[in-house]
Amino acid sequence: MNATEVNQALEGFITEKLLHGDGADLTLQTPLLEYGIVDSLAMVSLLTFVQNSFGVTIPDGEVSPRNFKTIEALSALIMRVHGEASNGA
């Protein structure tokens, strides 16, 4: 698993499930919260997607707007939590 794969998977999920296929303008820096792309319902499904796709459980303390503000930020969080879990194993 590398950052590019995580970015692509997140872009795919957000385009398909949250933007109903209309993701032409979606970039790694699109403000997900500011533009209402990720709301409370979407966040729950995003957390489930991250858990199922990458086997990564985001700790409660990391579920913060800073980590969900863009695909780039979320991807960095996933890589970090994944790395910490692997190192700890």
Place this chain on the structure above:
Amino acid sequence: MLLAQRGLSVLVVEKDPFPRYHVGESLTGTGGDFIARVGLADQMAAFDFPAKPGVKVVGREGAKYFVPVLRPTWQVRRAEFDNLLLEHAMAKGAEHVLGTVTDVILDGERVVGLTLSTAAGDEQSLRCSMVIDASGQGVFMSRKEIAGPRRVAAFSRQIALYSQFKGVEPDVGEQFNSTVIFYRDTYHWAWLIPISSDTVSIGIVLPTTSYKLRGGTAKAAMAWGLGHLNAELTERTREAEQVEDMHVSRNYSYRVDPFVGPGWLCVGDSHCFTDPIFSFGASLAMTEAEAAADTVAAAIADPSAEPELLASYAHYCNTGQGRASELIRYFWKFPAFFKFLTQGQYRDDLIRLLAGDCFTPEPLPATLEMRANLDDSPVLQRIPAGRARDIAARIYRRFDFFQGVDAAFLELCEDAVMISFILSEDDIDLYDSLRDFEEQLVADFGRDDLAIFSFTPDIIDAMPSVANAFPIVDRRPAAQRAMPQAEGDGGGML
């Protein structure tokens, strides 16, 4: 009571005879502390005031979580509770007079007394060392232009409708007698606060625009709220019977600054009121009252230290009110994240903040975390650092929750900054609030090279293209707004 028990001569002027109805029935942990410190805990037991275990939050999708109180506290019927405080103050030696304060007496810049007309019909002039304005939302000192103007703050343009009910289903188990907050969309929420073994206070809060859509009467809006705001609220109030008049407050979020000066100071709502969602009002006022009593006693003992003491009191109040306000802002801006904040490593901090423990010299780590998230917006980072971004940050902080402003754009032309607001309706209250905010912007950033325009729906076609502008806030439906620009697409402006 705090001053009288120090041996000072105190006169309490109240307009209404006690006991009288007052909203704000839930006390926080620090409110419970205050009651214990002034020695009223035993007397509280004589009333049928429910012990409050904590706050339960029920979201739109039925998501629920519970935050316990930091220390024992109560839900109170303010008519009886406020009367208890008044009687206690009189027992400590304070004098009480029923009447209306009509004006302040000035000696140069200094407030040296009050004129009042008593309920008995007398006009009186009183001299005193210090006037404390505890007039609540009457903002007496501000109205007399002694304190600064009352400025509407974020979370404004809402209407709250509230009353008391019997026959409402209680919570069970450890959450029995909790305050319950039901929320739906941003700004649509309700409180349910048990205030005796058979009576609850219920309030419905709506944006003014939404209130108009629900028929524009308190009765219709209350009925809509009970019926549609949240399924649990509807279920629990199915058999409810209203037992108190309906009360209405609107456009109630504000700040007054300055709120201290030679010979006077303001406490609680008389200088600041924020969204009441976490029931901070009475408890923050009690915390401020203790600080005010210390300030007044010290200033009377050493008049030369008064300016410094008042400045320190104002800083203390601003610290606490500011942190409470950040907590509320975080809740509304990031409701889904707020739940996680109460569960992770910041849980203990959240319990303290919700208890009203907002006045610590240093902010708690949870406050720093919330602040970082509130300020760290990709929207702001796109704007070149410096004056333009500072202006944008001010607008962003203010308008992410400002009802009635759908969008705000910032455009740079050479060094000039041009701001355009898109308003959702043509409304006089909205103009007033916006003009108020524009004055603050101009006062802080200078009139030169700063142009501010507002567009209502009827003249929106006349608005110049915002294709080259930076969006600061844009809550218009997707179809009405250009798709967000990618980083660096600001093009010619950068």
